[in-house]
Amino acid sequence: MVKCCSAIGCASRCLPNSKLKGLTFHVFPTDENVKRKWVLAMKRLDVNAAGIWEPKKGDVLCSRHFKKTDFDRSAPNIKLKPGVIPSIFDPSSHLQEHSYSVMDSPKKLKHKLDHVISELEDTKKSLRNVLDREKRFQKSLRKTIRELKDECLISQETANRLEAFCWECCQESIERDYIS
Numbered sequence: 368m369v370k371c372c373s374a375i376g377c378a379s380r381c382l383p384n385s386k387l388k389g390l391t392f393h394v395f396p397t398d399e400n401v402k403r404k405w406v407l408a409m410k411r412l413d414v415n416a417a418g419i420w421e422p423k424k425g426d427v428l429c430s431r432h433f434k435k436t437d438f439d440r441s442a443p444n445i446k447l448k449p450g451v452i453p454s455i456f457d458p459s460s461h462l463q464e465h466s467y468s469v470m471d472s473p474k475k476l477k478h479k480l481d482h483v484i485s486e487l488e489d490t491k492k493s494l495r496n497v498l499d500r501e502k503r504f505q506k507s508l509r510k511t512i513r514e515l516k517d518e519c520l521i522s523q524e525t526a527n528r529l530e531a532f533c534w535e536c537c538q539e540s541i542e543r544d545y546i547s
Contacts, residue, residue, distance in 0.1 A: 372429040373422060375411050376457055379429035389490060391445050392427040404452045428453055435489075508533050 372379040411420040432453040516526040
């Protein structure tokens with residue numbers, strides 16, 4: 368079953384290519400205090416219960432509702448920093464019954480375009496950093512293999528195999544995480 372963002376007016380869906388587009392989905396916290404803050408930040412009402420909406424077990428919020436500084440990007444998987452609260456919601460989205468039929472003003476469209484361009488530049492910079500780290504890693508690994516060979520701790524054949532294996536792994540990693 369495809370998960371959809373729980374924020375009012377958000378059409379983000381968790382699809383196989385979502386992560387490649389920079390879109391991540393986050394389950395509601397198990398800590399009741401933090402979960403309550405998330406729900407209050409959303410300002411979503413439950414029309415059936417005439418009160419504040421309560422998230423179910425599988426409900427999620429997409430990364431569009433968090434600031435860039437809310438994420439820990441040091442690990443391979445992007446995670447939210449502990450205790451962060453979503454803070455980016457379109458206040459008018461729940462007032463428009465058919466927001467898709469309302470044309471944005473040129474000024475708002477320009478602002479959206481500038482935002483997308485900025486995100487694209489950030490993504491390019493991030494990719495360059497990853498590729499640079501990958502090159503440094505390969506260089507360090509090759510140096511280590513060469514030193515092991517020079518010290519006669521491994522054979523030439525083993526050194527060749529290690530280099531070939533390292534190259535294949537690095538290429539597969541790049542293709543899997545950044546190209547496909």
